[in-house]
Amino acid sequence: MAALEKGLAVIECFDAGHDRLTIAEVARATDLSRAAARRCLLTLARTGYAEFDGKFFRLTPRVLRLGYAWLSSTALPQLVQPFLERLSEETHESSSASLLDGPEIVYIARSAQRRIMSVGLSVGSRLPAFCTSMGRVLLAARDPDDARARILAGRPRALTAKTVTDVDALMTVLARVKEQGHAIVDQELELGLISVAMPLRNSRGETVAAFNLSAQVQHAGRVEIETNFLPRMRAMQGLLQPLIA
Structure with a gap:
């Protein structure tokens, strides 16, 4: 459950003013260690919720599934x-x-x-x-x-x-x-x-x-x-x- 909480916090730190973030920026925004932020971001990228260009992470449209799950339920x-x-x-x-x-x-x-x-x-x-x-x-x-x-x-x-x-x-x-x-x-x-x-x-x-x-x-x-x-x-x-x- 702690890992889920961290992962959701990472997703929430992306917004209109922060559509691309580095590991260090995510760590600062979430008060996570760089290692924990890195693990969360890599997991999101592996599962299709984020993409990585070698420096910056950004969310993918797959994240919309989370909001649509509420709207449809x-x-x-x-x-x-x-x-x-x-x-x-x-x-x-x-x-x-x-x-x-x-x-x-x-x-x-x-x-x-x-x-x-x-x-x-x-x-x-x-x-x-x-x-x-x-x-x-x-x-x-x-x-x-x-x-x-x-x-x-x-x-x-x-x-x-x-x-x-x-x-x-x-x-x-x-x-x-x-x-x-x-x-x-x-x-x-x-x-x-x-x-x-x-x-x-x-x-x-x-x-x-x-x-x-x-x-x-x-x-x-x-x-x-x-x-x-x-x-x-x-x-x-x-x-x-x-x-x-």
């Missing part, structure tokens, strides 16, 4: 997708669903009307939970101590001049989100972007995911969100929740 993304598409068509804005993974949210379904962020978003994309509407909905559903620990683990930093990074202030925001049942994030993730999110709960009342609508502020402000978006989202929430196990 759970009904939630397929269940949510048509509802997101309808919501997106009705509002002419982008709609997404995500889960909480540590201090981040992971997109599991998305219907995009237009590109609303400077970076592209798709299934599998990750964003910090503390400054996203879906992240705040998911954090608000956790025990406050757990939510605080996740925020601290993510080392919150300001992404815009409006980003709230103080942990105590964020905990106050989460308490308000829990009380009102939705979260609105106005240009804290990216300037010009506003987003509103609500929870998706199962039959036991547990929050299992969150969904949102995101728009450019010039297309939708808080008044538009409260008078148009939220009623449509509540209707979708009411239709979806009885279907979630």
Whole structure:
């Protein structure tokens, strides 16, 4: 099991900014010894999950099998997708669903009307939970101590001049989100972007995911969100929740 843990840590240290890594770089990123990092990388290369050009290792498309195994084994993304598409068509804005993974949210379904962020978003994309509407909905559903620990683990930093990074202030925001049942994030993730999110709960009342609508502020402000978006989202929430196990 320790070897499996190390191997997964090695896979996770590759990302958009680090698509090629040396043994030394992997060792530093994972806090493994060079020998352990080398063994993991060579094993990944031997099993087809990585390739080696003599200096750098990079992951291969075979790694997608790991993510696809989850997507194919759970009904939630397929269940949510048509509802997101309808919501997106009705509002002419982008709609997404995500889960909480540590201090981040992971997109599991998305219907995009237009590109609303400077970076592209798709299934599998990750964003910090503390400054996203879906992240705040998911954090608000956790025990406050757990939510605080996740925020601290993510080392919150300001992404815009409006980003709230103080942990105590964020905990106050989460308490308000829990009380009102939705979260609105106005240009804290990216300037010009506003987003509103609500929870998706199962039959036991547990929050299992969150969904949102995101728009450019010039297309939708808080008044538009409260008078148009939220009623449509509540209707979708009411239709979806009885279907979630």
